[in-house]
Amino acid sequence: xxxxxxxxxxxxxxxxxxxxxxxxxxxxxxxxxxxxxxxxxxxxxxxxxxxxxxxxxxxxxxxxxxxxxxxxxxxxxxxxxxxxxxxxxxxxxxxxxxxxxxxxxxxxxxxxxxxxxxxxxxxxxxxxxxxxxxxxxxxxxxxxxxxxxxxxxxxxxxxxxxxxxxxxxxxxxxxxxxxxxxxxxxxxxxxxxxxxxxxxxxxxxxxxxxxxxxxxxxxxxxxxxxxxxxxxxxxxxxxxxxxxxxxxxxxxxxxxxxxxxxxxxxxxxxxxxxxxxxxxxxxxxxxxxxxxxxxxxxxxxxxxxxxxxxxxxxxxxxxxxxxxxxxxxxxxxxxxxxxxxxxxxxxxxxxxxxxxxxxxxxxxxxxxxxxxxxxxxxxxxxx
Ligand code: FEO
Numbered sequence: 001x002x003x004x005x006x007x008x009x010x011x012x013x014x015x016x017x018x019x020x021x022x023x024x025x026x027x028x029x030x031x032x033x034x035x036x037x038x039x040x041x042x043x044x045x046x047x048x049x050x051x052x053x054x055x056x057x058x059x060x061x062x063x064x065x066x067x068x069x070x071x072x073x074x075x076x077x078x079x080x081x082x083x084x085x086x087x088x089x090x091x092x093x094x095x096x097x098x099x100x101x102x103x104x105x106x107x108x109x110x111x112x113x114x115x116x117x118x119x120x121x122x123x124x125x126x127x128x129x130x131x132x133x134x135x136x137x138x139x140x141x142x143x144x145x146x147x148x149x150x151x152x153x154x155x156x157x158x159x160x161x162x163x164x165x166x167x168x169x170x171x172x173x174x175x176x177x178x179x180x181x182x183x184x185x186x187x188x189x190x191x192x193x194x195x196x197x198x199x200x201x202x203x204x205x206x207x208x209x210x211x212x213x214x215x216x217x218x219x220x221x222x223x224x225x226x227x228x229x230x231x232x233x234x235x236x237x238x239x240x241x242x243x244x245x246x247x248x249x250x251x252x253x254x255x256x257x258x259x260x261x262x263x264x265x266x267x268x269x270x271x272x273x274x275x276x277x278x279x280x281x282x283x284x285x286x287x288x289x290x291x292x293x294x295x296x297x298x299x300x301x302x303x304x305x306x307x308x309x310x311x312x313x314x315x316x317x318x319x320x321x322x323x324x325x326x327x328x329x330x331x332x333x334x335x336x337x338x339x340x341x342x343x344x345x346x347x348x349x350x351x352x353x354x355x356x357x358x359x360x361x362x363x364x365x366x367x368x369x370x371x372x373x374x375x376x377x378x379x380x381x382x383x
Contacts (some may be wrong), residue, residue, distance in 0.1 A: 028170055071097075075150065100124075138150040156209075159212070248311050254363065261361075283317065312347075329360060
C-alpha cells in the first residue's frame with residue numbers, strides 16, 4: 001500500500017487473536033501497522049506481533065527487493081509492535097535500531113538483544129536525516145507507555161503516531177473509525193488524558209497531512225475530525241448529548257426501572273438514551289459509553305453487603321481511567337437493606353467534578369408506584 005511517494009505500508013492483519021492485550025474482544029481482528037520510508041537511507045517504522053514476523057519481513061522484502069533497510073525506528077516497546085525486533089536484527093544485521101533510552105531499557109527487559117554498535121539513542125525533539133526526509137522524534141510519554149514517541153516526517157508532512165489515533169479492527173474490514181477508535185482509546189489510553197492533551201499541543205505545532213498510527217487505517221487530511229475527537233476524549237468532555245444508563249438486574253426488577261426511565265427520558269426529548277446491561281454487553285463498550293455521554297445513571301442491587309459484581313467491576317474501570325466531569329443519577333435495589341447507592345457513591349468519591357442528581361430511586365425488591373414517581377423526577381432532572 002502506497003501512503004506517499006516515499007512511504008509504504010508493510011503491516012499485517014490479525015484475525016487469529018481472541019483477546020487484544022488479553023482482555024479486549026476484537027470481532028474484526030487487529031492490524032499491527034509498520035511502514036517503510038524510502039530515501040537515500042531506508043527506514044522501517046516499528047515491527048509487528050510475534051505471530052506475524054515472517055509475513056512482515058516478506059512485506060518489507062516485497063517493497064525493497066534487493067535493497068536493505070538502514071534503520072529500524074522503535075516508537076513503542078509493547079510486544080504488539082516490538083516482538084519482531086530480534087528477527088529484524090537477525091535478517092538485517094547492518095541496520096541500526098533507533099529508539100530513546102527508555103525504549104532500549106524496555107527492549108532489553110523484554111528481549112535481551114545485544115545491538116552492539118547498531119544502536120542509536122535519540123532525545124525528545126531530536127531530528128534525524130535519512131536523505132531527503134528529516135524525521136523529528138516527539139516524545140509522547142504515557143501515550144500509552146513511558147517510552148512512546150511519535151515521529152514527524154517534515155518532507156511528506158506525515159506523523160507516525162504510535163498507538164495514538166489507532167483503533168481495533170483489521171484493515172481488510174471496512175468499518176467506521178469512531179466507534180472502534182473510541183473503544184480503543186478509552187480502554188487503553190483513557191487514564192492518560194493529561195498526557196494526550198500535552199502531546200496534542202506539540203502536534204498542533206506541526207503541519208500534518210497524514211497520520212500513520214500503529215493500529216487502524218492511515219488517516220489523511222482533513223484531520224480535524226480525528227483531532228477533535230482526541231481532544232474531547234482526552235479532556236473528558238461530552239462527545240454526545242444524551243444519557244447513558246448502566247445497570248445490572250438479578251430478577252428483572254432493576255431492569256424494569258431502567259426501562260421505565262429510558263422511556264421517560266425519550267418522552268421528554270432526550271436526544272439519545274444508551275442502555276447497557278453490564279452482565280451481558282462487552283464491558284469495554286459500556287465503559288466507552290460512560291465516557292462518551294455527560295449524564296450517567298447507575299442502577300444496581302445490593303449484593304453480599306456490597307453491590308452486584310458487574311457494577312463493581314464497571315465502576316473500577318471508570319475510576320482507574322480518571323472518570324470525571326459527569327452528572328450521575330443512582331437507582332438502587334435491595335430487598336431488606338438497600339445500600340447500593342451509598343456504595344456506588346463512595347466508590348466514585350475521588351472522581352473530580354461529579355454532580356450528583358438530587359432525585360434518585362430506591363427500590364425495595366420490585367418497582368412501586370412511589371418508585372415510578374422517583375423515576376419521573378430523575379428523568380426530568382436529567383433532561
Ligand atoms: Fe499497540 Fe500500546 O501497543
